[in-house]
Amino acid sequence: MPGFELFDEKERKEVAEVMETGVLMRYGFTGARAGRWKAREMEEAIRERAGTKHALLLADGTAALTTALAALGVGSGDEVVMPTFTFVASFESVMAAGATPILADVDDTLCLDPAAVRKVITPRTKVVMPVHMCGAAADMDALGKLCQERGLYLVEDACQAFGAKYKGKFVGSLGGVGCYSFDFNKIVTCGEGGAVVTNDDHIYKKADMYHDHGHDHSSDDRGAEGHPFPGYNYRISELHAAVGCAQISKLEDFVARQLRNKKPFKNALSEISQVVFRRLPDPQGDSGTFLSFFMPDEAIAGETARALKNAGLEGVFHWYDNNWHYVRNWTHFKERRFAHPVAASILEGMPDYSKADFSASDRWMSRCVSLSIKLGWEEKEAVAKAETAANAIKSLLSR
Numbered sequence: 371m372p373g374f375e376l377f378d379e380k381e382r383k384e385v386a387e388v389m390e391t392g393v394l395m396r397y398g399f400t401g402a403r404a405g406r407w408k409a410r411e412m413e414e415a416i417r418e419r420a421g422t423k424h425a426l427l428l429a430d431g432t433a434a435l436t437t438a439l440a441a442l443g444v445g446s447g448d449e450v451v452m453p454t455f456t457f458v459a460s461f462e463s464v465m466a467a468g469a470t471p472i473l474a475d476v477d478d479t480l481c482l483d484p485a486a487v488r489k490v491i492t493p494r495t496k497v498v499m500p501v502h503m504c505g506a507a508a509d510m511d512a513l514g515k516l517c518q519e520r521g522l523y524l525v526e527d528a529c530q531a532f533g534a535k536y537k538g539k540f541v542g543s544l545g546g547v548g549c550y551s552f553d554f555n556k557i558v559t560c561g562e563g564g565a566v567v568t569n570d571d572h573i574y575k576k577a578d579m580y581h582d583h584g585h586d587h588s589s590d591d592r593g594a595e596g597h598p599f600p601g602y603n604y605r606i607s608e609l610h611a612a613v614g615c616a617q618i619s620k621l622e623d624f625v626a627r628q629l630r631n632k633k634p635f636k637n638a639l640s641e642i643s644q645v646v647f648r649r650l651p652d653p654q655g656d657s658g659t660f661l662s663f664f665m666p667d668e669a670i671a672g673e674t675a676r677a678l679k680n681a682g683l684e685g686v687f688h689w690y691d692n693n694w695h696y697v698r699n700w701t702h703f704k705e706r707r708f709a710h711p712v713a714a715s716i717l718e719g720m721p722d723y724s725k726a727d728f729s730a731s732d733r734w735m736s737r738c739v740s741l742s743i744k745l746g747w748e749e750k751e752a753v754a755k756a757e758t759a760a761n762a763i764k765s766l767l768s769r
């Protein structure tokens with residue numbers, strides 16, 4: 371990870387094809403585009419892999435989440451349960467849909483703890499939104515069962531896990547709706563891009579209209595199209611989709627490379643008794659983007675991250691200190707500092723997160739270190755880096 375490490379002539383050729391016609395928009399201009407429909411082509415490639423009936427490619431993963439919620443009819447007065455460890459886009463998209471984000475603790479899977487979700491469900495809860503963090507799936511059996519019992523929608527934020535599977539199925543395809551991101555730092559990138567997948571015709575159609583100003587996409591004449599309801603502009607451009615077409619064709623190779631490169635790290639770190647690996651509810655389905663593990667305490671985890679960086683490794687994260695991925699530093703959100711007045715209904719049912727107790731999440735996240743696994747490493751390189759990493763940790767622990 372990320373996919374841009376392995377850009378080659380394939381991406382350049384796809385982009386050049388779009389520039390040859392000059393039709394950068396995904397809709398209309400049927401004559402001028404000479405049969406080139408890059409967004410449609412990538413949607414087909416997503417459907418093929420996810421095994422869903424529908425895929426809608428759009429501007430980014432945040433827009434995908436917002437669109438998915440809107441298409442489900444989730445909005446003002448509704449609560450969406452999401453984890454304390456995720457990218458800020460998760461609560462941003464819930465708020466953009468007009469709903470209230472409700473945070474629940476994560477466990478040693480680095481994803482939603484089903485027991486913690488149970489505790490925060492209220493009569494206003496509409497959605498449980500697990501986030502498959504760092505390339506591997508949440509405990510979807512338990513979360514799926516809970517949603518079924520309580521009659522809640524299961525919306526997967528699979529933005530960080532395109533290519534990961536859960537018990538043989540592509541993540542994102544397990545609940546009612548799934549969302550992917552193809553931003554610049556993801557395993558498959560369009561530069562900026564995202565997708566909504568679902569098997570439900572009605573949800574797909576609503577998402578399709580919502581993401582393009584409400585256009586019902588009923589004809590080739592955009593001006594004459596109907597608008598059952600207003601939407602927004604969350605469209606992707608053909609240029610971005612073109613990059614994505616080339617990238618997605620490499621997904622299987624990307625995952626294989628990551629798993630190959632992750633293995634020596636896991637082997638080398640297994641020899642250190644103080645290192646405890648993240649629990650993967652389905653180890654077979656891991657996409658290999660990260661190796662995540664727990665150290666004995668917060669201080670040692672921080673020192674481990676520093677030692678790994680000093681040893682020359684890139685993409686080392688102690689998420690507990692991260693401004694964007696863990697609740698501890700989401701001070702803007704917790705202190706309710708917004709750019710403009712936010713609808714009262716969003717904040718009414720929201721707990722005071724400046725005072726909330728997330729010690730159960732802290733217990734795992736304070737000790738967690740993640741190492742990004744690079745696509746560009748040759749196998750020998752990965753083996754050498756793994757040894758370097760293990761030695762750095764061993765020497766730190768022996769002090």
Ligand SMILES: *Cc1c(COP(=O)(O)O)cnc(C)c1O
Nearest residue numbers: 430431432457459529530551553
């Ligand atoms: C990247 C990401 C998003 C948002 O995707 P963008 O395409 O950057 O808008 C949402 N959720 C998670 C967990 C992500 O990692």
